[in-house]
Amino acid sequence: MTAYPRKSALLLALVALAGLAAHPAWAQSTVAEGQKLAFDRGKGNCLTCHVIKGGDLPGTIGPELKDLKAKYPDRSELAAILFDETKRNPQTMMPPFGRNRILTEQEIDAIVDFLQTL
Numbered sequence: 001m002t003a004y005p006r007k008s009a010l011l012l013a014l015v016a017l018a019g020l021a022a023h024p025a026w027a028q029s030t031v032a033e034g035q036k037l038a039f040d041r042g043k044g045n046c047l048t049c050h051v052i053k054g055g056d057l058p059g060t061i062g063p064e065l066k067d068l069k070a071k072y073p074d075r076s077e078l079a080a081i082l083f084d085e086t087k088r089n090p091q092t093m094m095p096p097f098g099r100n101r102i103l104t105e106q107e108i109d110a111i112v113d114f115l116q117t118l
């Protein structure tokens with residue numbers, strides 16, 4: 001009778017381990033998801049203002065997005081720029097994607113993963 005709960009605890013542990021092992025694949029998919037969100041004209045729409053490797057018909061209102069990992073080694077800086085760039089620059093043209101809820105925190109996180117590959 002007591003064997004059943006133990007078995008399910010073991011199962012849970014296995015599921016958790018499998019999750020850990022799968023982490024690299026998950027990280028890959030957030031980069032792809034981040035790129036999709038960044039390029040999506042109804043979501044990040046980043047190409048309207050930024051040249052981004054792999055993106056079509058970019059605008060040039062903002063700087064080209066590249067070497068961002070070197071420029072902002074701390075990913076929270078990039079997340080903050082996406083969340084609300086008006087904090088750094090009140091005059092910026094860049095929409096405050098987080099504050100205005102254009103993007104969720106999860107979506108911003110995925111885009112930061114993508115930006116760090118540029």
Ligand code: HEC
Pocket residue numbers: 038043044045046047048049050061062063064065068071078081082085088089091092093094095097111115
């Ligand atoms: C309406 C134009 C516009 C849009 C849309 C826009 N940005 Fe920007 N972005 C700018 C401008 C202009 C700057 C220059 C810095 C400033 O204005 O404060 C900037 C700066 C940045 C920077 C800092 C770059 C550096 O080299 O320091 C990052 C990172 C960035 N944007 C990412 C994004 C991402 C990702 C998106 C899409 C989710 C996006 N931007 C959408 C206009 C835009």
